[in-house]
Amino acid sequence: MTTDPQIATHARSFRTRLSVLQPVRLVWLGLALALALLVVAPIAMLVIKSFTAAGGGGFTFDNYIAAYGRARHVQALWNTLIMGLGTTVLAVLLAVPTAWACTRTNMPGRTLVRIALFGAFLMPPYLTGVGWILLAGPNAGFINQAWTALTGLDDPLVNIFSFSGLVLVMGVSTFFTIFILVSAAFELLSSEMEDAANILGAGPFTTAFKITLPMAMPTILGSALLTFLVSIALYGVPALISIPARYPVVVIQLAEFFSFPIRIEVAAAYSIPLLGITIGLLLLQRRVLGRKGYTAVGGKGGERRIIDLGRWKWAVFAYAMLVVLLSVAMPLLVLLMAAFSHTWVDGFSIDNFTLEHFHYVLFEHSSSQKALLTSVGTGAAAATLAISLALSISYIVQRRLLPYGGVLAFLCMSPFVIPGIVLAIGFYAVYALPPVGLYGTYIILVLAFTTRFLPIAYTTSTNGVRAINPEMEEAVRILGGGQFTAIRKVVAPLLKRTLASGWILMFVPAAQELSTAVFLVGPHTRVVSVVLLDMSEEGTFERLAALGSVLLLIIAAIVLIGVKLLGRDFMLRRT
Amino acid sequence: MKTLKALVITTMILPASLAQATEMTGTERTLYTAAQSENGVTWYTSQLTTEQAEEVCALFSTRFEGIACYPVRANGSSTLQRVVQEIQAGAVQGDIVSTNSVSDFEEFKALSGLAQYMPDNLSGMQPSLAALNDSDGYYFVSGVSPFGFVYNTDLVSPDEVPRSWNDLTDPRWMNQIAIAHPGFSGSAGQWAIAMDRLYGRAFFEGLAANEPQIGRSIADGYTMVTTGERSLTVTSLALGRDAMRDGKPVDLVVPDEGMFLPPSAAGVLAGSPNPNSARLFAEFLASTEFSEWLASKGRNPLRTDVATPEGTPDLNQVSVLTVSVAESLANQQDVVEMFRDIFGI
Amino acid sequence: MQGLVLKDLGRRFGTVDAVKDVNITLQPGEFLSLLGPSGCGKTTTLRMIAGFLAPTSGSILLDGVEVSSPRGSIPPEKRGMSMIFQSYAIWPNMTVLENVAFGLKLRKMDKADVRRRAGEMLEAVRLSHLADRYPSELSGGQQQRVALARALVIRPKLLLLDEPLSNLDASLREDMRFEIKRIHDEFRITSVYVTHDQSEAMVTSDRIAVINHGKVEQIDTPYEIYTRPTTRFVAGFIGRTNQITGTRRAGQVNFTGFALPLSLFTGTEPEVFVSIRPQSLHLSAAEPVTDDLFKLRGKISARAFLGETWDYVFRTDSGLELRIVARPHQIYQLGDDVWATASQDQIVQIH
Incomplete structure (x- = not known):
C-alpha cells in the first residue's frame, strides 16, 4: 500500500511518522535553518556581542557602561524617542484625514490624491530629505529665498536644520504606511454604522469623529506604532539633518560607534534598548487592544456609501493637497529642478538648464552606473528570495502540512521588530567577519535585505494563501492529481497576483534601502542610497538629485509595469 | 558651473598630453606589467572631492592603459571606518587609501593594515614635505591643502572679513558660519586640534554660541558658502580658488596665525587584492603627472620639478600651522569628544 | 465485494x-x-x-x-x-x-x-x-x-x-x-x-x-x-414530533394523564419513550367515538395559522402539552375544550 506523506501527517501513529515523515521533516529543517541564519543568528550575535569584551574577551558589562556612561549618549536615546513621537503624531495628522477623505467622502480629486501619494511610497526618505533641504535651507532654501524677496526680512521663515525640520521630513517620509493601512480599514467599514449616526442627527464630521474614527482606531494605533518604530530606526534623514540641526539621535550615535575606533560591542549594547523598545511597544499594543475588546475591522462590512461633504469638500481637498505638496510634490519638484540646473540656488530658468549632471552620474562618475545596477539587482534578488521563502512557509503554515509551523511563522515576522541599522550590525558581526567573511559581497546585501523585508513578504503571502480555499487543492487531489500537481495547476496560478504584488512591495524599499546597507556595502557593492549619502556630504545636490531621479525613474518604471499587470488597487492589499 | 564643461574637456585633453610627456620609470614599467593581470585599483580617499578623485583616476587609467581605477570617495571618518573594518574583518577590498589625517595612518599601521611601500618617485618630492613621510616606510604625503576662510562676497563686505581664527567666536558671525564636524572630517579633526592648541576650550564654546552649520565634510561648508546658505566657512583655500575661477561670489582670507596645513597621506593596504596596481598608483601619486595635475587645479604640487601655480602661495614662504603626528595621536580623540560634548552632536 | x-x-x-x-x-x-x-x-x-x-x-x-x-x-x-x-x-x-x-x-x-x-x-x-x-x-x-x-x-x-x-x-x-x-x-x-x-x-x-x-x-x-425513528435523537432531528415519557407499571405504561398496554412496547427499562408526530394527532370538539387507546381531553393553549395548516398547542389538565397540526378549516379558539386522539400505529417507541 502506498502512503502519501501529507495524508500520513494526520495519522498520529508513531510508526507512520517515523517511516514517511523524514523527507518532509528535511524540508521543515531546511526552512528553519534558512530562517535561523537570516534572523536568529544576527540578533543572537548582537546580544552576545553586547556582553562580550572587545577583542574576543569574556563576559562583561563594560559595553553597556561605555554606551550609556555619557550624558550625550543617553540624550541621544531620549531625543530619539521625542523625535519618534513627534514624527508619529505628524504622520497620523497627515495620513488619517487624507485616508478618510479619499475613501469615504465625495472630496474632489480622490483618485488624483491617491496616485500622488503613491509617489510617497516610491520616494526614499533621504531623497525627500534632500528635497526639503533645498526647499527650507535657512538661507538658500527656495521658501526662504521667496520669503526674503517678499518681505525683505533676512531671518529665515523656516529652517529645516532644526528639530521641527527633522520631524517634518520624517513625518512626510513615513506617513504613507498609515495612509494605506487606514484607507484599507475605512474601505472595509460598513456605511450602516455611519448611517445609524446620521439618522440620529449627526453631521458628516461628527459621524467621522464619533463613529468612523473610533472604529478604525485599532488600525490607526497599529499603523502609528509601526511608524514610530520605523522612524526611530531610520538612518537617512537624521544623517542629513540631525548633524546640522545638532540634534543627536540613536542612529547617528550608532554610526559614531562604527567610526574609529570601531566598537561593535558597544554599538551592540547601545542598540539593545532600541530592540527592547520595539518589542515592548508591540506587546503593549497587543495588551491594550486585547483589553479594550476592540474588534479589528475585518471582512466585507457591507455596502459603502460616499459621504457628501457639501461645501466643506474644497476645504478637505485643500488639506489633502497640502499633504501631497509637503510629502511628494514639493520635494520631488525641487529635486528635479536641481537635477536640471547648473546651480540649484538660482532656480529654474533657461540659462540655468543643463543635462550635465545626468551625463556626469550616468557616464563619468565611476560608481553611479554600477550602483544603479547593484541597487536594482540586489533589490530584485532580495524580493525574489524573500517572496519564495515567505510563500513556502506561509503555504506550509496555512495548510498545516508540518508540525510546528507556528515557529517558522514567528521567525518570518520577527525582523519586523529589528531596526534596520541594528540588523545591519548583527549581520556585520555574523557574516562580514571571518570565518564567514562575506564583507563586500552582493550576497550579504541580498541576505540582509531579504531578512529586513521578510515580514512584508510573509504577510502578503499569508493573505494570498489564505484566500485560496483548501478545497481548490482537494478537488485536484480527489480527481487524481498529487499535491505537486495541485500546487502547479491551481495554487501557483492563483497566487500569481500575490506573488507579483508582494514582489513589488519588497522591491521598492529593497532597491532604496540605506539603513541596512550603510555598514554592509564594500567598495564594489555600493548601492545608490550609499552613493547618494556620500554625495550629500559634499553638498553637490545637483548631481545627487540627478542620480536620485534616475533611481526613482527606474523604480517607478518597474512599479508601473507591475501596476499595469496587477490593477491599481494592489497597494490596498498590502497587509 | 560653466567650468564643469571646461573641466571635462581638460580631463580629456590633459592626460593624453601628459602621457606623451614622460616615459615610465623602470619601477613603473615593472609594476604596470604585473598590474595588467590584476583587476585595477580601488582607491579609498577623503583627500579630494568625488569629482577630483574621478579625474585623477581617469588620468591614471590613461597613463597606464588597461589598469582600471575605482575611486571610493567619502569623508575622513567613513574612510577610516571602512579601512579599519576591512582590516579587522580580514577582508581587505581596497588597494590604496589616502586621507587628510596622517594620524589615520598610524592607526592603520598599528593594526598591521599597511604594506611597507614607498614609491621610487618620492625622490623628486619637496624636502619640506618629504620630511613628513613615514620613517618606517608605510605611508607618504600625497597632497597639501592649506586651510583658511572662504566667504561669500555677496554677504560679507571686504572690511568685515575675519582676520584671526579666533574671530570665529565673534558674535557678529552668529548663524553665518559653516564648519565640518571633526568627528567626520579628517582635516577638520586636525584643524580642531590646532585650534585647541591655540585657544583651548573657549574657542569651541564661542564657536558653538555662534550656531554654525555643521556638515560632515569640508566640501559641504564650501558648498554652503558658494550657494549663499552661509557666509563664512573654514575650508581648503584651493576649493575657494576653484570657486573664484568659476565666477562664484567668494573670496579667501588667510588668518594672521597662518594658514592651517593638514598634509594628506597615502599608503598601500596590506592584503590588497591588487598589490601591483596599488603600488603603481602609489608611484603615480608621487609622480610628476600627479603634481602637474595638482598645479593645474591651483593646488600646491608635491615635487620640486613642478612649479607652484600663480596665485597659490608657496608653502616655503608663508607661515603655516601644522599638527604633528604625535600631537594628533595624543589629542585627536579628546578634542573630538570635547567638540561633541560642546556642540551636543 | x-x-x-x-x-x-x-x-x-x-x-x-x-x-x-x-x-x-x-x-x-x-x-x-x-x-x-x-x-x-x-x-x-x-x-x-x-x-x-x-x-x-x-x-x-x-x-x-x-x-x-x-x-x-x-x-x-x-x-x-x-x-x-x-x-x-x-x-x-x-x-x-x-x-x-x-x-x-x-x-x-x-x-x-x-x-x-x-x-x-x-x-x-x-x-x-x-x-x-x-x-x-x-x-x-x-x-x-x-x-x-x-x-x-x-x-x-x-x-x-x-x-x-x-x-x-x-x-x-x-x-x-x-x-x-x-x-x-x-x-x-x-x-x-x-x-x-x-x-x-x-x-x-x-x-x-x-x-x-x-x-x-x-x-x-x-x-x-x-x-x-428508533431513537429520541432521530425522532427529534427529522421533522417535528411530540416526545412523551412514560413508566412501566404492572401490565401497562403510564403517561401523564393516560396509559397504554405494555404489550405495545419492547424492552425492560422502567422508562418508556414514545414519539407522536403532530400531524398524527386529531382534534375534535366533541368526544370522538373511537377505539383508539390514545384519547385525551384538554384545551387549546396557543395557536398559529400557517396558511396550509393550523399549528395548535394542546394542553391537558395534568400538564401534558402536545403540538398538533390541523387543516385550515379546523378552527378552534384559544381556551376551547377539545379532544385529541391518535391511532395506535402512529405511536412509535423510541430509545
Whole structure:
C-alpha cells in the first residue's frame, strides 16, 4: 500500500511518522535553518556581542557602561524617542484625514490624491530629505529665498536644520504606511454604522469623529506604532539633518560607534534598548487592544456609501493637497529642478538648464552606473528570495502540512521588530567577519535585505494563501492529481497576483534601502542610497538629485509595469 | 558651473598630453606589467572631492592603459571606518587609501593594515614635505591643502572679513558660519586640534554660541558658502580658488596665525587584492603627472620639478600651522569628544 | 465485494472522538446521505472516505480493497473517487471546459476523447453554451453544475458530496436537489452525501444515515426514518414530533394523564419513550367515538395559522402539552375544550 506523506501527517501513529515523515521533516529543517541564519543568528550575535569584551574577551558589562556612561549618549536615546513621537503624531495628522477623505467622502480629486501619494511610497526618505533641504535651507532654501524677496526680512521663515525640520521630513517620509493601512480599514467599514449616526442627527464630521474614527482606531494605533518604530530606526534623514540641526539621535550615535575606533560591542549594547523598545511597544499594543475588546475591522462590512461633504469638500481637498505638496510634490519638484540646473540656488530658468549632471552620474562618475545596477539587482534578488521563502512557509503554515509551523511563522515576522541599522550590525558581526567573511559581497546585501523585508513578504503571502480555499487543492487531489500537481495547476496560478504584488512591495524599499546597507556595502557593492549619502556630504545636490531621479525613474518604471499587470488597487492589499 | 564643461574637456585633453610627456620609470614599467593581470585599483580617499578623485583616476587609467581605477570617495571618518573594518574583518577590498589625517595612518599601521611601500618617485618630492613621510616606510604625503576662510562676497563686505581664527567666536558671525564636524572630517579633526592648541576650550564654546552649520565634510561648508546658505566657512583655500575661477561670489582670507596645513597621506593596504596596481598608483601619486595635475587645479604640487601655480602661495614662504603626528595621536580623540560634548552632536 | 464498507471506523482528535465505531455498507449505485447537526462527525467521515484524513481506528474498504486504516491510507488521488465541495472549489483560473476536462487529462486520455466526454458531460448538466466562460462569470447554480460535471465526468467509483447546496439560495437549492437526484438516476454512481438539511437528504437519498456525536443513530430509507425513528435523537432531528415519557407499571405504561398496554412496547427499562408526530394527532370538539387507546381531553393553549395548516398547542389538565397540526378549516379558539386522539400505529417507541 502506498502512503502519501501529507495524508500520513494526520495519522498520529508513531510508526507512520517515523517511516514517511523524514523527507518532509528535511524540508521543515531546511526552512528553519534558512530562517535561523537570516534572523536568529544576527540578533543572537548582537546580544552576545553586547556582553562580550572587545577583542574576543569574556563576559562583561563594560559595553553597556561605555554606551550609556555619557550624558550625550543617553540624550541621544531620549531625543530619539521625542523625535519618534513627534514624527508619529505628524504622520497620523497627515495620513488619517487624507485616508478618510479619499475613501469615504465625495472630496474632489480622490483618485488624483491617491496616485500622488503613491509617489510617497516610491520616494526614499533621504531623497525627500534632500528635497526639503533645498526647499527650507535657512538661507538658500527656495521658501526662504521667496520669503526674503517678499518681505525683505533676512531671518529665515523656516529652517529645516532644526528639530521641527527633522520631524517634518520624517513625518512626510513615513506617513504613507498609515495612509494605506487606514484607507484599507475605512474601505472595509460598513456605511450602516455611519448611517445609524446620521439618522440620529449627526453631521458628516461628527459621524467621522464619533463613529468612523473610533472604529478604525485599532488600525490607526497599529499603523502609528509601526511608524514610530520605523522612524526611530531610520538612518537617512537624521544623517542629513540631525548633524546640522545638532540634534543627536540613536542612529547617528550608532554610526559614531562604527567610526574609529570601531566598537561593535558597544554599538551592540547601545542598540539593545532600541530592540527592547520595539518589542515592548508591540506587546503593549497587543495588551491594550486585547483589553479594550476592540474588534479589528475585518471582512466585507457591507455596502459603502460616499459621504457628501457639501461645501466643506474644497476645504478637505485643500488639506489633502497640502499633504501631497509637503510629502511628494514639493520635494520631488525641487529635486528635479536641481537635477536640471547648473546651480540649484538660482532656480529654474533657461540659462540655468543643463543635462550635465545626468551625463556626469550616468557616464563619468565611476560608481553611479554600477550602483544603479547593484541597487536594482540586489533589490530584485532580495524580493525574489524573500517572496519564495515567505510563500513556502506561509503555504506550509496555512495548510498545516508540518508540525510546528507556528515557529517558522514567528521567525518570518520577527525582523519586523529589528531596526534596520541594528540588523545591519548583527549581520556585520555574523557574516562580514571571518570565518564567514562575506564583507563586500552582493550576497550579504541580498541576505540582509531579504531578512529586513521578510515580514512584508510573509504577510502578503499569508493573505494570498489564505484566500485560496483548501478545497481548490482537494478537488485536484480527489480527481487524481498529487499535491505537486495541485500546487502547479491551481495554487501557483492563483497566487500569481500575490506573488507579483508582494514582489513589488519588497522591491521598492529593497532597491532604496540605506539603513541596512550603510555598514554592509564594500567598495564594489555600493548601492545608490550609499552613493547618494556620500554625495550629500559634499553638498553637490545637483548631481545627487540627478542620480536620485534616475533611481526613482527606474523604480517607478518597474512599479508601473507591475501596476499595469496587477490593477491599481494592489497597494490596498498590502497587509 | 560653466567650468564643469571646461573641466571635462581638460580631463580629456590633459592626460593624453601628459602621457606623451614622460616615459615610465623602470619601477613603473615593472609594476604596470604585473598590474595588467590584476583587476585595477580601488582607491579609498577623503583627500579630494568625488569629482577630483574621478579625474585623477581617469588620468591614471590613461597613463597606464588597461589598469582600471575605482575611486571610493567619502569623508575622513567613513574612510577610516571602512579601512579599519576591512582590516579587522580580514577582508581587505581596497588597494590604496589616502586621507587628510596622517594620524589615520598610524592607526592603520598599528593594526598591521599597511604594506611597507614607498614609491621610487618620492625622490623628486619637496624636502619640506618629504620630511613628513613615514620613517618606517608605510605611508607618504600625497597632497597639501592649506586651510583658511572662504566667504561669500555677496554677504560679507571686504572690511568685515575675519582676520584671526579666533574671530570665529565673534558674535557678529552668529548663524553665518559653516564648519565640518571633526568627528567626520579628517582635516577638520586636525584643524580642531590646532585650534585647541591655540585657544583651548573657549574657542569651541564661542564657536558653538555662534550656531554654525555643521556638515560632515569640508566640501559641504564650501558648498554652503558658494550657494549663499552661509557666509563664512573654514575650508581648503584651493576649493575657494576653484570657486573664484568659476565666477562664484567668494573670496579667501588667510588668518594672521597662518594658514592651517593638514598634509594628506597615502599608503598601500596590506592584503590588497591588487598589490601591483596599488603600488603603481602609489608611484603615480608621487609622480610628476600627479603634481602637474595638482598645479593645474591651483593646488600646491608635491615635487620640486613642478612649479607652484600663480596665485597659490608657496608653502616655503608663508607661515603655516601644522599638527604633528604625535600631537594628533595624543589629542585627536579628546578634542573630538570635547567638540561633541560642546556642540551636543 | 463491490461497494463501500466502513468498518468500526473511528477518528480521534486529541481526546475527542469525532467519529466512533461507524459501520456502514453501501451497495453499488446506492445514494446514501450522512445527516446530522453540524459538528456531528459527518464531514470527518466523508473526509476519511476521500482519503484527506486517516482513521485512528477501523477501516474503509472500497470494492473489497482496504483504502484507509490507521496503518496507512491510499492518497485521495489514487482512489478513483470524486467529490463536490461545499465551496464548489471551481478553479477560477480555468474555463468551465478546462475545469471539467481536468480529471480526464490527468488520466492521460487523448485530446479528442477528453473533448468529447467533457462536452457530453456539459450537455448533461446543460452548460454547453458556457463552456468557454470563466467561473467568475457564472451564477451560483451554474458553478454548482460545473462542480457536478467535473466530478462525474471521470466516472468515479464513488461520488462524495459535502453539503453541496448550502451556499445556494432557497429556491435554487430546491431545484438542485432534484437535479442531483436526476443526474444520479442517470449515471447510477455510488454516492455519499453529507448534509444537515433533512429535506435535502430525503429528496436525494436511497438511504439516510443519521449521525450524532460521531455515532450512527439509524440507517434507513427516508420513509422509515421519518415514520419509524428508533431513537429520541432521530425522532427529534427529522421533522417535528411530540416526545412523551412514560413508566412501566404492572401490565401497562403510564403517561401523564393516560396509559397504554405494555404489550405495545419492547424492552425492560422502567422508562418508556414514545414519539407522536403532530400531524398524527386529531382534534375534535366533541368526544370522538373511537377505539383508539390514545384519547385525551384538554384545551387549546396557543395557536398559529400557517396558511396550509393550523399549528395548535394542546394542553391537558395534568400538564401534558402536545403540538398538533390541523387543516385550515379546523378552527378552534384559544381556551376551547377539545379532544385529541391518535391511532395506535402512529405511536412509535423510541430509545
